[in-house]
Amino acid sequence: MSTTVKxxxxxxxxxxxxVLDPITPGDQLSYKLPxxxxxxxxxxxxxxxxxxxxxKSINRGDKVFKYGQVIGRATLAIQAGQHVHxxxxxxxxxxxxx
Amino acid sequence: xKFNGYRRPDxxxxxxxxxxxxPTCVCSSETCRMVASQVPGVVTFxxxxxxxxxxxxxxxxxxxxxxxxxxxxVYGTVLIGLxxxxxxxxxMVELIANKTNKPLRKVVIQEEGGTVSAIKKAAQHARxxxxxxxxxxxxxxxxxxLIVGTECGGSDPTSGIGSNPVVGVLSDRLIGLGASSIxxxxxxxxxxxxxxxxxxxxxxxxQAILHIVKRYEVHLKNVGESLRGGNPSPGNKAGxxxxxEEKSLGCIHKGGSTPIVEVVEYSEPPTKKGLVxxxxxxxxxxxxxxxxxxxxQLVVFTTGRGTPTGNPxxxxxxxxxxxxxxQTMMDNIDFDAxxxxxxxxxxxxxxxxxLTEVVAVAQGKITKAESFGFSEIAINRLCNYV
Numbered sequence: 001m002s003t004t005v006k007x008x009x010x011x012x013x014x015x016x017x018x019v020l021d022p023i024t025p026g027d028q029l030s031y032k033l034p035x036x037x038x039x040x041x042x043x044x045x046x047x048x049x050x051x052x053x054x055x056k057s058i059n060r061g062d063k064v065f066k067y068g069q070v071i072g073r074a075t076l077a078i079q080a081g082q083h084v085h086x087x088x089x090x091x092x093x094x095x096x097x098x
Numbered sequence: 099x100k101f102n103g104y105r106r107p108d109x110x111x112x113x114x115x116x117x118x119x120x121p122t123c124v125c126s127s128e129t130c131r132m133v134a135s136q137v138p139g140v141v142t143f144x145x146x147x148x149x150x151x152x153x154x155x156x157x158x159x160x161x162x163x164x165x166x167x168x169x170x171x172v173y174g175t176v177l178i179g180l181x182x183x184x185x186x187x188x189x190m191v192e193l194i195a196n197k198t199n200k201p202l203r204k205v206v207i208q209e210e211g212g213t214v215s216a217i218k219k220a221a222q223h224a225r226x227x228x229x230x231x232x233x234x235x236x237x238x239x240x241x242x243x244l245i246v247g248t249e250c251g252g253s254d255p256t257s258g259i260g261s262n263p264v265v266g267v268l269s270d271r272l273i274g275l276g277a278s279s280i281x282x283x284x285x286x287x288x289x290x291x292x293x294x295x296x297x298x299x300x301x302x303x304x305q306a307i308l309h310i311v312k313r314y315e316v317h318l319k320n321v322g323e324s325l326r327g328g329n330p331s332p333g334n335k336a337g338x339x340x341x342x343e344e345k346s347l348g349c350i351h352k353g354g355s356t357p358i359v360e361v362v363e364y365s366e367p368p369t370k371k372g373l374v375x376x377x378x379x380x381x382x383x384x385x386x387x388x389x390x391x392x393x394x395q396l397v398v399f400t401t402g403r404g405t406p407t408g409n410p411x412x413x414x415x416x417x418x419x420x421x422x423x424x425q426t427m428m429d430n431i432d433f434d435a436x437x438x439x440x441x442x443x444x445x446x447x448x449x450x451x452x453l454t455e456v457v458a459v460a461q462g463k464i465t466k467a468e469s470f471g472f473s474e475i476a477i478n479r480l481c482n483y484v
Binding site: 006018020049050051052066067069084085086090091094 | 344348
């Protein structure tokens with residue numbers, strides 16, 4: 001049986017959201033942006049509390065958005081509902097630009 | 099808004115009434131600790147620097163030490179030097195005297211003939227200053243006298259969503275009341291500096307914001323290093339922060355929404371009222387030390403993972419918006435902002451509640467870090483010891 005869990009999405013431009021509790025596959029990740037209807041995404045894997053999940057499919061090399069801003073680049077293709085963290089997202093700024 | 103504080107002879111207002119035992123260098127730090135143990139009620143700290151430093155580093159150390167002695171939370175200072183250090187005790191006395199006319203005594207270990215004699219003399223000074231300090235009483239002061247430092251450490255995603263925005267509201271409210279707020283941690287502007295630069299009150303301020311970020315990156319590059327691996331920390335990552343950009347975008351929420359009126363160097367006192375940026379490292383203790391040396395009387399410190407950090411001179415209010423951390427780290431956390439993450443309380447309401455807590459602490463309410471007597475400091479550095 002799937003459980004509906006409230007999550008947070010911080011900006012309409014974002015490609016990731018934030019879970020507030022431990023998530024298991026099949027949980028319905030539910031969020032609402034101001035002025036929009038409630039949206040649900042099915043979690044595809046375990047996600048620890050406050051970690052990120054993809055709101056939509058993200059191609060390898062795509063910029064990833066949170067707070068409406070770029071937080072890095074996807075190093076793998078990511079499906080909606082997958083956990084987004086160090087295994088599939090890398091910084092653009094940590095290495096000093098030439 | 100009014101509160102009860104300590105009016106100093108230099109016109110500034112303190113929220114604590116400390117007697118500081120100040121080590122000029124690492125070699126006198128243990129003596130300071132022993133003096134402090136003889137005279138309970140005074141504060142001291144370990145100073146790792148003060149000798150074996152290049153000119154630029156020595157200047158940072160001196161500015162920090164003089165700034166700590168001049169901080170309005172300090173009634174007066176007993177300075178203890180060794181006698182042969184780069185940071186010459188008489189120069190230190192002069193630097194402090196240039197900043198404030200508060201009571202200042204000096205003891206030099208080599209001149210006193212060793213540890214025991216130096217401790218005896220310094221303990222007598224300390225006892226006298228403590229007695230004098232006990233006769234200074236709080237009086238009504240305006241909240242506009244406050245400079246509040248903002249810091250985040252052991253961050254996780256709840257910092258960027260909850261506790262940092264709450265501190266941002268606090269910053270806006272304080273500035274609205276005529277006070278100042280300092281946004282610190284230059285390394286944690288990286289990836290978000292374009293947003294801060296847009297908020298400069300003048301184009302010079304905007305340029306200065308971009309300049310301190312670039313300068314930091316170039317500094318690291320010049321010693322063959324980059325930020326990768328150092329920031330975000332392992333704990334930031336375990337908590338769910340993946341990249342430095344993500345951390346920075348959360349971090350800068352502490353600065354609220356007002357214009358940035360000034361950018362100051364590490365430990366440099368602000369000259370303008372409002373939101374000020376100080377160029378400090380992401381190293382929490384070094385960042386806080388810089389702000390307190392710059393005159394800030396109180397620090398609000400957000401955390402996701404939970405941290406114990408204290409300061410010998412300024413109270414630190416610890417805030418988390420992580421509901422799990424608030425439960426597990428209750429020994430160390432003063433303020434629970436987690437309802438903002440859950441969405442059961444607004445950021446604005448919580449910011450107002452935090453303002454009430456700040457006023458209570460300004461009037462004497464003891465923070466968790468103070469109750470443990472935590473007194474760590476760290477002084478920023480340019481390069482290796484010499």
